[in-house]
Amino acid sequence: MQKKVLKVNPKDNVAVALVDLAQGETVTLGELTYEIIKDTKAKHKFVTEDLAVGDSIIMYGVLVGKASQPIRKGEVITTENVKHQSAKVERKTETTSWTAPNVDKWKDKTFMGYHREDGQVGTENVWLFFPLVFCENRNVEILKDVFEKELLFEKVTKHQLLLRSLINNSETETAVEEEQDSRVFKNIEVKFITHQGGCGGIRQDAEALGRLLAGYVNNPNVAGATVLSLGCQNLQVQIFKDALEKISPDNKKPIIVYEQQKSGTVDEMLSGIIKDSYEAIKQANEIERKPAPISKLVLGLECGGSDGFSGISANPVLGQLSDLMAGIGGSTILSEFPELCGVEQELVNRCVKEEDAERFLQLMKDFENSVVAAGSGFDMNPSPGNIKDGLITDAMKSAGAAKKGGSSPINDVLDFTEYIKEPGLNLLCTPGNDVECTTALVGSGSNVVLFTTGLGTPTGNPVVPVVKISSNTSLSERMPDIIDFNTGDVITGEKSIDEKAEELLEFIIEVASGEVKTKAAILNQNDFIPWRRGVSL
Template sequence: MSSASMSSASTSAAPSVSSPVIRLNPQDNVAVARWAVAAGTPLGQEGGVAAGDVPRGHKVAIAPIAAGAVVRKYGQLIGYATRAIAPGEHVHLQNMEMRDGDVAHEFCADARPTPLLPEAERATFQGYLRPDGQVGTRNYIGLVTSVNCSATVAKAVADHFNRGGGMAGRQNVDGVVALTHGGGCAINTAGEGYRFLSRTLGGYARNPNFAGIVMIGLGCETNQIDLVMGRSALTEGPMLRSLTIQRSGGTRKTIAAAIEIVNEMLDEAAKVPRTTQPLSGLKVALQCGGSDGYSGISANPALGYAADLIVQNGGTAVLSETPEIYGAEHLLTRRAVTPDVAEKLISRIEWWRDYTAKNGAELNNNPSHGNKAGGLTTILEKSLGAVAKGGSMPLEAVYEYAELIDRTGFVFMDTPGYDPVAVTGQVAGGCNIVCFTTGRGSVSGYKPAPCIKIATNTEMYEHMEEDMDINCGGIVTGDDTIEAAGRRIFERVLAVASGEHSLSETFDYGDNEFVPWPLGAVT
């Protein structure tokens, strides 16, 4: 079953609000509790009663499940019963497990041309057109550090502007961002970790949400600035400059020099107006974190619906987090536009199998503690819900971590499941806005890309209303639909891309989430 049919099943099969559980597909032998269900509660049209208390968002058996039998949700395998499970029983860690297995792949079975709207009917947004043709949704100056040793200097320069009054009187500029990290030296320059770091720094330097970039290094580090710029085909000019502490004569002199450069860049950045731009200039990072049992029912498929609208209007939607599509990758390979695209996705899955094995781990290390508390039992269950963020459009391309995204439409980037690392890769690839679904309450911002937080359930949305931009909880209770919520997300994306602040921006969050993938040995 494709993710498109998963989404439609979630919409059409949702029972009335009188039922305390949601059965997502006719093939399922478990349903999801809409709210906390007490022992003895009738399970509505699914029949039977709850044999014990079932927490909100958790699964309850709606048919007998024999020991060793498949547990199904979304019409897909999510695990195996470790003992016989009677109807009405809570289904979770105590009676269900994951086992290794391979799913059948039918490459390109659902591939079709992307159904683009006629150009005259496509939505637009107000963005910053850059000289290279990219379009920014924000107008920042960035301080890119080559090594941890220059982090203090970069933060001091950013603080001068953002908190020390240096932005006073500045119009049409969003601020100064210090992109600091813990690496840059004592790494193998021939290894994947160095390649990822270099590619990430170069990708941020060309992200269209930055009007100007100052690259700041120590001077003697392994990760030399000129090598980073060379690998990313970057050339110094008025809006791309570099400094090293050792060449400048120390920290205070470097700070002073960088402040002078940034002042010049701010003057130039302020002259760039927002203008009407096509959605081909929009690259949207699709993310989920702090997921719960409602994620695959409400916010994720709603975001998938919005992603389809973005693609149909000529934009790009970027799914990532490879460990969180594990077990659901067959739904994506069916949508691949060519066998080569499907094979590349499978090759990344195989890389992860090898990588986790070498490190004494397994892909089912995920879900996290919070995911499990929210009702997710195995990575298969989490992945089937997570992949719904990708909507139903054809899969146009698969990218390695932090690679430049050079195709429009729906694409995939190989990243870890850890949100800050994943988003960092997407922004390095060119994403200029982030849509982030959460059930437990993730609160990160991701400068320079504005981040829209989308709640899976109303209880968390109301409890954390200062952090959540959109509520999809009504889908769970039957008061909303995936289509209506998806349309709201789409409209909010256009508004935020055009300058409206997301809540994380209102509170100026997002300075600490730049986390390049720390892969490889440090010597």
């Protein structure tokens, strides 16, 4: 029989409803029983003791809020009776010990990847087109249309057929032919990025965009790139080249750069780009998958559209997976700094280097100060969907989100656009915004992104597979076209977190080897939104 309630940490004074609980119902937690004061939906929390105004709300063993009204034992907590509160952290107070999990069964595991000359291994082989400034977006879109039609021979979709039937006043639609691999080149994907940056804003944002794009070129999933420049923009070609030189001083990847103001007419420029890019793509197609140890995987850890189960199923599964990767010698990157608010003490104590602990706290402080200066705050982070599904304060959301990072030591702290250089767990300063975060993770070297969700978030990335992991079975069944992997059986008690982490790692190996296509890839979700360093939560 499925348990009805759960206390995450022995220190907690709240319990999680695993199923809908009715007013007056009695539930048992260990040796204690509780009468439910008000109807409490699954994913929401009720207090396990009477609380007065100002009393602390503890979940995951940390402070996640303060009672703003008296709350009776067994009463659900809401935005009306609880306000955000998190513990203040000044410094590293201790060095956390860690025992690595047994990884004997994984040591000889391999995936089939694309080996690069710098030692990185890609899970995809992508030729990437992108502009240095938004003025070139239209030319990139023209190239996208040309290359996709000629290289992919795209068939008419069922949605096109639906519209055609409406236009023709026909009640029937012609069946879509079964999908076949009609690509001209079998070992290379051609992808396109557009954006709204590169000029018109502050110079720092243009320079950050240059570093981000350099990170994309350096990502192991990218074989080479075609770069379009106007010529007069803030993000000059040399700024981009300098950023790439800093990340990869001995870069061997082919890069084709065209500057419109030096190229004559649009027609002349596009003709040159098509000829040069085709030859380079043909060469990149000769690269084939070969075995690589799974220590070459760099997994980006992210959550979006979270619910009250995310922090007790999907995110802890990623945390256990992150610990497995640390034991194997692979790499993981934990991002979304607004969603680490309230758990800073644990994280700084896990930093191997004192300077990383200090840098993490400074990055958090600077980020929060910029948000406050804009008239907001980290306490405004939970979305209406988060709140509706049980995440009522930012600290509560953060405590669950941080579970994606497991318990292993933190080997490095990276600022936005910095490229990963250490194995094990890394922290990366990004906003919590789903697409901005995914965009940043890929720019810092992730070759697979793991994206947990409790509500369903349709997003992907142009160069890296994004694996969607649901926190509950209902979501997996309701949105099967978006979800790749379900951890809902952790909630029902059918599987343990350790078991699901090992299942997930097996699935990731299949994705990384090209044996399984993610749902985001099937839906052709190629989202790219750079973080403008002003305010973005």
